[in-house]
Amino acid sequence: MPEYLTEAQFAVLEAACEALIPAVDGHPGARALGVADYIDGALGAFSVDPPRIFAGGPYSGRFGGEPGFAKFTKLSKFQELAWRTRIEGSAGIPEREINGPVVGWQQIYTDGLAALGDDFLECEPDEQLRRVQADTVLFPVIWAHCGEGAYGAPEYGGNRETLGWQAIQYPGDIQPRGFTDEEVSQP
Amino acid sequence: MTEFDCDAVIVGTGPAGATVAEVLTAAGQSVIMLEKGANHLMSLEPPFAMSGEITNDEIKFLRRYFLEPDPLLEPRTFRRTEAAGDREFTGSVNVLPTGLGGGGFHADGKLPRFREVDFHLLSEHGPIDGANIADWPLEYDELEPYYAEAERIIGVAGDSTGNPFAAWRSGEYPMAPGADMYCAVVTGAAAQRLGYNPYRAPTGANTVEYDGRPACNNCGFCAFFGCPIDAKGDPVAPLRHALHTGRCEIRCESFVSEIVLDASGKTARGVKYLDTDGVEHEVTARAVVLGAGAFETPRLLLRSDVGNRTDLVGRHLMFHLQTFAVGQMPFRLHGYKGRAVTHLMDDPIVPDALAQAAAKDAGLPYIRGGIVEHGAAGHPVMEAMYSPPGPMHSRMMLESPMRDCMAGFTMQGEDLPLLTNRIDLDPKVKDVWGFPAGRVTYSPHKHDVVASQHWAPRLEAVMKEAGAVNTFSATSPPLPGSLGESHNLTPQSRHIMGGARMGDDPDTSVFDRWQRLHDVPNVICSDSSVFPTSTGYGPTLTIVALAIRAARELAGLPPLTSVRPAGA
Numbered sequence: 054m055p056e057y058l059t060e061a062q063f064a065v066l067e068a069a070c071e072a073l074i075p076a077v078d079g080h081p082g083a084r085a086l087g088v089a090d091y092i093d094g095a096l097g098a099f100s101v102d103p104p105r106i107f108a109g110g111p112y113s114g115r116f117g118g119e120p121g122f123a124k125f126t127k128l129s130k131f132q133e134l135a136w137r138t139r140i141e142g143s144a145g146i147p148e149r150e151i152n153g154p155v156v157g158w159q160q161i162y163t164d165g166l167a168a169l170g171d172d173f174l175e176c177e178p179d180e181q182l183r184r185v186q187a188d189t190v191l192f193p194v195i196w197a198h199c200g201e202g203a204y205g206a207p208e209y210g211g212n213r214e215t216l217g218w219q220a221i222q223y224p225g226d227i228q229p230r231g232f233t234d235e236e237v238s239q240p
Numbered sequence: 241m242t243e244f245d246c247d248a249v250i251v252g253t254g255p256a257g258a259t260v261a262e263v264l265t266a267a268g269q270s271v272i273m274l275e276k277g278a279n280h281l282m283s284l285e286p287p288f289a290m291s292g293e294i295t296n297d298e299i300k301f302l303r304r305y306f307l308e309p310d311p312l313l314e315p316r317t318f319r320r321t322e323a324a325g326d327r328e329f330t331g332s333v334n335v336l337p338t339g340l341g342g343g344g345f346h347a348d349g350k351l352p353r354f355r356e357v358d359f360h361l362l363s364e365h366g367p368i369d370g371a372n373i374a375d376w377p378l379e380y381d382e383l384e385p386y387y388a389e390a391e392r393i394i395g396v397a398g399d400s401t402g403n404p405f406a407a408w409r410s411g412e413y414p415m416a417p418g419a420d421m422y423c424a425v426v427t428g429a430a431a432q433r434l435g436y437n438p439y440r441a442p443t444g445a446n447t448v449e450y451d452g453r454p455a456c457n458n459c460g461f462c463a464f465f466g467c468p469i470d471a472k473g474d475p476v477a478p479l480r481h482a483l484h485t486g487r488c489e490i491r492c493e494s495f496v497s498e499i500v501l502d503a504s505g506k507t508a509r510g511v512k513y514l515d516t517d518g519v520e521h522e523v524t525a526r527a528v529v530l531g532a533g534a535f536e537t538p539r540l541l542l543r544s545d546v547g548n549r550t551d552l553v554g555r556h557l558m559f560h561l562q563t564f565a566v567g568q569m570p571f572r573l574h575g576y577k578g579r580a581v582t583h584l585m586d587d588p589i590v591p592d593a594l595a596q597a598a599a600k601d602a603g604l605p606y607i608r609g610g611i612v613e614h615g616a617a618g619h620p621v622m623e624a625m626y627s628p629p630g631p632m633h634s635r636m637m638l639e640s641p642m643r644d645c646m647a648g649f650t651m652q653g654e655d656l657p658l659l660t661n662r663i664d665l666d667p668k669v670k671d672v673w674g675f676p677a678g679r680v681t682y683s684p685h686k687h688d689v690v691a692s693q694h695w696a697p698r699l700e701a702v703m704k705e706a707g708a709v710n711t712f713s714a715t716s717p718p719l720p721g722s723l724g725e726s727h728n729l730t731p732q733s734r735h736i737m738g739g740a741r742m743g744d745d746p747d748t749s750v751f752d753r754w755q756r757l758h759d760v761p762n763v764i765c766s767d768s769s770v771f772p773t774s775t776g777y778g779p780t781l782t783i784v785a786l787a788i789r790a791a792r793e794l795a796g797l798p799p800l801t802s803v804r805p806a807g808a
Contacts, residue, residue: 080634111290132278
């Protein structure tokens with residue numbers, strides 16, 4: 054079950070992300086990478102406490118140490134103000150309207166996914182790609198989130214089982230192991 | 241007799257403020273440090289251990305403003321010229337981190353000294369039309385012992401033999417340099433074949449255990465990240481030294497709203513600040529030290545209407561004009577391993593015959609570029625943004641021409657000081673505390689543009705020599721009239737200088753040679769606002785060296801001295 058979106062919205066989101074980052078030989082597509090899970094997790098970040106904004110630390114546990122990334126960081130008062138505004142929008146709340154109203158990600162996705170059309174799931178991938186890119190409000194947001202969901206730390210909900218990193222020969226977070234001097238200097 | 245809360249209240253906890261705190265507390269003085277951001281860095285209780293919040297996490301540090309000012313809370317505005325209207329952009333502009341440690345521990349810690357000529361550029365090379373070049377009110381020889389002390393406090397690893405253009409030194413670096421990154425091995429060898437002089441970059445990351453902190457283990461999350469294992473010294477080391485004395489109190493999430501003067505208007509009594517509930521507090525002190533950086537310090541002076549008798553506060557703002565020359569190699573460089581940049585070269589700073597000819601052709605007396613950082617791209621979310629959507633995206637990510645196979649030079653080009661390049665207060669946009677946002681008005685001088693245009697193809701030629709199958713170059717800010725202007729107008733440089741230059745004449749400078757405000761001498765500026773010129777070097781080591789000097793003077797300590805070795 055998606056956390057913020059409806060099942061129907063989630064299905065459209067998954068298809069849109071797959072059109073942006075499709076599977077090719079050797080590289081999983083956005084669906085297999087869990088990119089839509091990442092986005093849905095961001096939209097519902099405040100449904101958990103601490104909210105799913107800043108992963109903890111100092112290590113993930115993938116190269117030693119305790120899995121600290123999984124314990125998210127408590128937000129400061131101002132961080133919460135900024136991130137609730139960014140995700141939920143200013144919603145007429147005066148303290149969120151420092152320089153005027155802000156449209157939040159939740160609204161951008163709700164409107165943007167609906168505007169992709171009732172037939173979006175039946176469209177060919179190139180038509181899906183065309184429609185997503187044509188939406189000048191949705192596209193910059195979803196495209197940034199696709200990159201984060203495909204190649205960011207998996208604790209945020211995407212990059213499932215680090216498949217994104219493995220595909221591109223990238224080890225991800227490496228502490229506390231680090232790299233040896235030879236690994237740094239040799240081809 | 242007036243009672244004060246402390247001897248000095250310090251605004252900002254980055255390298256500028258932290259250094260002053262170390263010097264003053266070591267001299268027996270008490271300080272209160274006020275930091276507008278939160279504390280993600282270290283415990284404020286002994287033994288002042290790292291917080292564990294600094295991690296190898298691209299989303300947290302590069303995508304979600306964990307350290308940088310969130311533009312929803314602290315927007316800044318930008319315009320190229322006054323004629324462009326009130327603003328052309330609102331959002332993130334030249335953002336150094338906010339939070340304990342300020343603009344310092346996020347960086348990859350390249351810490352070069354300036355050269356002798358940088359302190360008397362005007363006397364040596366004369367004026368350039370349209371720019372207000374000024375000599376510094378001190379020379380390199382006077383600053384040398386403070387450079388040495390700064391390197392010792394931070395723990396700088398370097399090799400004093402590699403750079404033929406380096407200024408003289410009284411001693412060796414505290415540590416030898418760390419492992420050479422493979423990308424720099426490749427591009428460094430090519431640069432040498434073409435007659436350039438790459439050298440191992442002085443870096444504030446430990447190569448051995450130093451000052452109780454471990455050696456760097458090459459994790460690669462250096463630039464724009466903090467160090468998860470406490471191997472970077474700046475400004476962690478001075479903060480910890482100050483805290484250990486018991487005479488340093490740090491108050492985070494405390495936004496200094498105003499410098500408070502006494503009735504005479506010639507002496508500061510302290511500062512007012514707001515906590516996150518908007519409650520106003522006041523700290524009284526014998527001295528007010530401004531270390532908020534060259535963006536926020538001029539903004540605070542303007543907001544307080546202090547020190548601006550000559551309308552020079554905020555003016556002569558400088559960045560570095562960054563020229564990026566990129567080479568796509570037919571092999572992987574693994575630029576994600578190592579200290580982000582391990583090699584520099586100073587050749588563009590010392591004009592050769594070709595650069596002199598280019599200057600002459602442009603009608604300029606000279607062009608000076610900046611240090612060239614031999615780097616590579618490290619992190620894949622950023623790569624993904626530049627790899628177009630659709631099937632091409634996934635194939636490009638597999639082959640990685642924009643990251644794993646990409647080498648990059650960044651030249652930090654000298655930016656001449658202009659009266660019209662400035663920070664002032666935006667007439668409309670506000671921050672979360674309700675104060676006017678800082679507004680940048682900035683266009684590069686012809687000198688900076690010509691230097692960039694001269695060096696970009698020369699640096700691309702080095703990339704070709706290194707084996708690049710494709711090269712291109714770009715600048716930040718985009719050059720006037722270039723395609724880049726439609727993408728991002730603002731300078732991305734985090735090297736912010738000027739805005740309240742120092743000098744001996746109170747009619748042409750804001751601070752004096754000891755970095756005391758001409759008009760209110762118990763207000764001291766310890767950050768790069770006081771730089772009269774930008775040079776082509778990263779500013780941080782010079783900020784720290786100057787801060788040691790200014791703080792020792794404030795504390796009544798004798799000047800440091802050093803001896804120039806024979807033949808140096």
